Amino acid sequence: MAIEAVVENYAEFKDFNSTTTQSDRGDLLYVLLDLLRLKTSYDRVAWNTRPVVMVHEVLVRRGWPSAAELWRRSVAQRTTQVADWHQKRLSELNKHYGIRLPTISDRLAERLVRPLAIDRVKALVGPAIDEARQRGGPRAFALLEQELAEFTEHPSGSGLDVPAWLIALEEEVARCERADERGAEPADIEPPVPHRTLAWDDAQQQVKSGEWES
Numbered sequence: 001m002a003i004e005a006v007v008e009n010y011a012e013f014k015d016f017n018s019t020t021t022q023s024d025r026g027d028l029l030y031v032l033l034d035l036l037r038l039k040t041s042y043d044r045v046a047w048n049t050r051p052v053v054m055v056h057e058v059l060v061r062r063g064w065p066s067a068a069e070l071w072r073r074s075v076a077q078r079t080t081q082v083a084d085w086h087q088k089r090l091s092e093l094n095k096h097y098g099i100r101l102p103t104i105s106d107r108l109a110e111r112l113v114r115p116l117a118i119d120r121v122k123a124l125v126g127p128a129i130d131e132a133r134q135r136g137g138p139r140a141f142a143l144l145e146q147e148l149a150e151f152t153e154h155p156s157g158s159g160l161d162v163p164a165w166l167i168a169l170e171e172e173v174a175r176c177e178r179a180d181e182r183g184a185e186p187a188d189i190e191p192p193v194p195h196r197t198l199a200w201d202d203a204q205q206q207v208k209s210g211e212w213e214s
Contacts, residue, residue, distance in 0.1 A: 015103040060123035072116045083111035121147045122172040
């Protein structure tokens, strides 16, 4: 189990191995495992909030910044308590063991809302690229640069791996380039089957009659 935990969290193991003296002693591997247990707890909560993150991604891609901002505030309010608990517990473990792993500290510092901030930045990539190609005013690019300042002013990780936000930004640039080659984004393609609206009473009637099974 210990080896499996190390393999599945190899980035954290590299961090532990390169930034702490406890890693010199094999009998202190439990220190890393204790921290990984807390990170796993956080990751479990983050996984449960994934649908919420997906809704925010749809809002920003559809060009509804006001709705996306309200959604971000709501998510931040609802996750404050669990985020505070994880950070408090991490502080206790760091103090108890006398170490701090940037990979784990940065992960918990996301407070479950970091993906929403990354979505906001990714939504600015397409407009910034369009402005550069059309040689228009650099409004979108200036806004993108402003949003990125928050990420660059506070470096994350131990410097051994590329930050997740930078990878996400690179993937978004590649996605925009592929969309330009196709001429349209997949989300803009009309569905092959037309949508049909259904009144609530009609839906209830179909459920009762079993028509939906046919």
